[in-house]
Amino acid sequence: MLPLKNIVLCMIVIVTTLTTTIWCLPPHIIFIVADDLGWNDVGWHNDQMYTPNLDKLAKNGVILNSSYVQPVCTPSRNCFMTGYYPFHTGLQHEVIHPLMPGYLPSNFTLLPEKLKTLGYTTHIVGKWHLGFCNKKYTPTYRGFDSFMGYYNGAEDYYTHVRDDGYDWRWNTSIYHPPRNKYSAEIIADQAINILHRVDPDIQPLYLYLPFQSVHDPLQVPERYENIYSNITSKERRTYCGMVSALDEAVGNITQVLKSRGFMKNALIVFTTDNGGPTYLAANNLPLRGAKTTLWEGGTKGVSFVYSENLLSKTGYINTEMIHAVDWFPTLLYLAGGKLGESMDGVNQWKTISEGKLSARNEFIYNIDDIANNAAIRVGKYKLIQGSPGSHNGWTPLPPLMDDDSAKNKTFSGYQLFDIENDPTEHYDIADQCPDTVQQLISRLKHYRTTMVPAHFPNNDKRGDPINFDWVWSSGWC
Numbered sequence: 001m002l003p004l005k006n007i008v009l010c011m012i013v014i015v016t017t018l019t020t021t022i023w024c025l026p027p028h029i030i031f032i033v034a035d036d037l038g039w040n041d042v043g044w045h046n047d048q049m050y051t052p053n054l055d056k057l058a059k060n061g062v063i064l065n066s067s068y069v070q071p072v073c074t075p076s077r078n079c080f081m082t083g084y085y086p087f088h089t090g091l092q093h094e095v096i097h098p099l100m101p102g103y104l105p106s107n108f109t110l111l112p113e114k115l116k117t118l119g120y121t122t123h124i125v126g127k128w129h130l131g132f133c134n135k136k137y138t139p140t141y142r143g144f145d146s147f148m149g150y151y152n153g154a155e156d157y158y159t160h161v162r163d164d165g166y167d168w169r170w171n172t173s174i175y176h177p178p179r180n181k182y183s184a185e186i187i188a189d190q191a192i193n194i195l196h197r198v199d200p201d202i203q204p205l206y207l208y209l210p211f212q213s214v215h216d217p218l219q220v221p222e223r224y225e226n227i228y229s230n231i232t233s234k235e236r237r238t239y240c241g242m243v244s245a246l247d248e249a250v251g252n253i254t255q256v257l258k259s260r261g262f263m264k265n266a267l268i269v270f271t272t273d274n275g276g277p278t279y280l281a282a283n284n285l286p287l288r289g290a291k292t293t294l295w296e297g298g299t300k301g302v303s304f305v306y307s308e309n310l311l312s313k314t315g316y317i318n319t320e321m322i323h324a325v326d327w328f329p330t331l332l333y334l335a336g337g338k339l340g341e342s343m344d345g346v347n348q349w350k351t352i353s354e355g356k357l358s359a360r361n362e363f364i365y366n367i368d369d370i371a372n373n374a375a376i377r378v379g380k381y382k383l384i385q386g387s388p389g390s391h392n393g394w395t396p397l398p399p400l401m402d403d404d405s406a407k408n409k410t411f412s413g414y415q416l417f418d419i420e421n422d423p424t425e426h427y428d429i430a431d432q433c434p435d436t437v438q439q440l441i442s443r444l445k446h447y448r449t450t451m452v453p454a455h456f457p458n459n460d461k462r463g464d465p466i467n468f469d470w471v472w473s474s475g476w477c
């Protein structure tokens with residue numbers, strides 16, 4: 001059953017233009033996630049970067065300049081899939097490590113499950129990282145019609161091995177892509193295969209593309225690295241090449257979206273999962289800090305949306321506050337679905353498509369009960385409780401230098417920043433604004449009362465790939 005607003009839209013369109021059936025379908029959704037992409041690592045922020053395909057989409061779409069994510073991988077993916085902050089799902093501390101029997105709890109309904117009830121065909125190509133110790137936590141048991149990719153993180157881009165275990169599957173079966181093929185190409189090829197199998201005029205598509213690029217290990221085919229031959233640092237050259245490989249993959253997919261007829265009725269979302277690891281050649285300038293930290297450099301994500309038919313205002317920089325949890329309700333709304341429950345995410349469709357004011361005025365950066373730190377944003381103010389992490393400086397562009405100018409500084413109590421006037425977090429104004437500090441502390445306290453404790457179990461040797469023919473596998477929790 002199509003929701004009422006789509007039926008009405010459909011009838012109006014048929015009456016006025018007698019056009020084809022595609023207008024009756026909810027839009028195709030292509031959700032692209034880059035891994036560990038820094039703020040300063042894309043062409044529209046840094047003209048050293050060669051990302052022509054992403055630049056074109058970003059500049060002709062809407063650049064999201066205040067789109068926040070979590071400081072690390074698993075928690076951000078948790079947000080994209082559930083619409084809930086990780087401190088409500090138990091995933092607020094670090095990531096799911098390979099031998100850790102951690103997972104995204106089964107009682108949360110994931111976005112692809114919801115979209116399936118609206119008629120979507122749903123596919124994931126790339127990184128999962130939301131648990132696999134029991135097969136019920138893996139993608140094809142959680143709303144995806146197909147999965148090609150890997151369960152963990154930080155594996156080799158060619159051999160797909162992480163810590164002696166092979167990690168690449170198609171649905172639930174072990175799968176070996178062509179030897180020596182770089183993962184950005186494997187992911188692009190599989191995405192393109194899916195685009196050839198789905199008829200864009202018959203069924204709406206949700207294609208979730210969490211690329212391996214540009215997470216470490218730093219590996220890239222030479223032709224991409226050569227684009228940056230005048231950068232002196234080998235690490236930075238490689239990293240930048242990895243970004244350009246991702247860009248080419250997106251370019252290839254975009255071409256097929258056009259030629260197959262998806263683009264007439266599609267939304268492309270592009271976002272990083274967290275800020276760049278400056279200690280691994282990424283760059284977040286002018287932002288402070290890195291991946292794993294509560295600083296803006298860890299949490300203010302590179303992001304844009306692109307569409308040929310769905311955005312009424314394009315070609316500008318949108319500065320409204322958006323958080324990773326907002327994609328769930330926003331995309332569900334776009335698909336014609338109903339939100340059955342109130343969740344952390346809010347529907348930002350008007351913000352994104354019309355440039356209206358954000359549907360939120362505050363968000364939680366994280367509340368980590370194990371690391372004992374937290375941060376909250378209310379309006380222009382950001383309060384950090386405890387230590388934001390261990391990369392506290394402003395990393396200069398290459399040649400790489402030590403970014404830890406502020407490393408030995410200890411952070412205790414609370415810091416307050418005015419992000420609107422000081423987006424680079426140079427001036428802690430906690431002492432000057434005690435009332436604001438108190439207000440934000442009490443908001444944070446309120447959220448804390450709703451927290452579930454972090455689920456961060458010890459490593460379990462039963463998960464060791466040695467027990468599964470050297471393949472990371474389910475069946476040990």
Ligand SMILES: *[C@@H]1O[C@H](CO)[C@@H](O)[C@H](O)[C@H]1NC(C)=O
Nearest residue numbers: 047048049227228229230231
């Ligand atoms: C490399 O040199 C070219 C040509 O001089 C220049 O346009 C480009 O910005 C340089 N790239 C870097 C990374 O410095």
Ligand SMILES: *[C@@H]1O[C@H](CO)[C@@H](O)[C@H](O)[C@H]1NC(C)=O
Nearest residue numbers: 065066286287317319423424
């Ligand atoms: C986008 O964000 C960056 C980094 O915080 C900031 O320097 C820039 O001024 C923002 N752009 C706009 C148009 O607000």
Ligand SMILES: *[C@@H]1O[C@H](CO)[C@@H](O)[C@H](O)[C@H]1NC(C)=O
Nearest residue numbers: 088105106107108109341452
């Ligand atoms: C899932 O279960 C946890 C733990 O019982 C609970 O805190 C949470 O509210 C539940 N979430 C949903 C969406 O049902």
Ligand SMILES: *[C@@H]1O[C@H](CO)[C@@H](O)[C@H](O)[C@H]1NC(C)=O
Nearest residue numbers: 145146147170171172173175
């Ligand atoms: C994976 O699942 C999809 C959708 O059901 C199917 O088309 C594809 O053939 C499956 N692949 C394998 C290797 O089983």
Ligand SMILES: *[C@@H]1O[C@H](CO)[C@@H](O)[C@H](O)[C@H]1NC(C)=O
Nearest residue numbers: 184185188189245248249252
């Ligand atoms: C993009 O397509 C070209 C032409 O088919 C191919 O040579 C290249 O390897 C592809 N790149 C990626 C990253 O998929």
